[in-house]
Amino acid sequence: MPESLTLTDLSWLHLDLLGRLLLAALLGGVIGLEREWSGKPAGFRTNLLICVGAALLTELSISVARSAGAGVPADPARIAAQIVSGIGFLGAGTIIQSRGGVMGLTTAATLWVVAAIGMAVGAHAYTEAVGTTLLVVVALLVLGRFEPHLGRHAEHVLQVTLAPDTTPVERVEEVLGRGLRFEVVEMERRDGRLLIAYAVSGHRRRWHDLLQRLLELDGVDRVERT
Template structure:
């Protein structure tokens, strides 16, 4: 599997870790694009949170793919890169749970929590080199956050009542 990105893959004199820097930058940028809408509307998680979640998910994914290859080669150990990725999903679940608030029969923060979950998937997509998938997902998230909010009913002060 080639972990390089464009010209960075051809620059042999650079430390091999440098080929992952553009992935980290792209993941942070895509997270920021999505987080901007949340920030603009004053949600609990915004620009920085979405950027950090996407960046962290990308870093964990890169580490799981490339970070342990040398150890595997030296020891002959079989490495399963999906184990770290699976734990990213669990960790994001804890963050998301902290955003969801129950006030009486109202649930708040559910959309932002779901957005963080998808933002982590964007970071993971960038981490494995699926840039188009990550970019399209980011665009779809902005559409869902910004435009679909405009067509939802505005009853209950913007919150829906749910029977618990």
């Protein structure tokens, strides 16, 4: 062992790393507690572990790059890129698409930000990590209460079935065009009936009124939203 590096120095290095990991655990745990209280699948332990793991991997990537000898290629950004890719796969597993829409987007986004916070801690960017944690907690706690009253934007595929020789397509599209954006995805005839699939997007509050208006049209046999 070189004379310039003592056991005391190593102990301080280990304590410094331990302190960063504890900070990452604290920040990830704070966000995880909010997720746990909200009954989300990715709760306290998940967010804490992701933050600590991202911090450790970032710390290791920086250490490896610093300890590499002259002429040895060592890019600390490689491991960081793999963290982002891994969190992408993990976040995709929390997203569920159903007939009622898409669920889990906020959980997936939270995991992504928690990993970024851990990477910031591993890169010794403590102010940025703490500030981001506060912003995330405020967004989840405060904005989450106002979100149901905002009438969010929604996108669905609408399948309209028309009886033979009744309501023209133009009449259906006139109803769709009242405050919503749409485009024809598919159109086919089956057993004499015309089946049209529309990709429709717009304000959530308009959806109920839209479905009622379509069903009131003469010749509209069925309207399905997927």
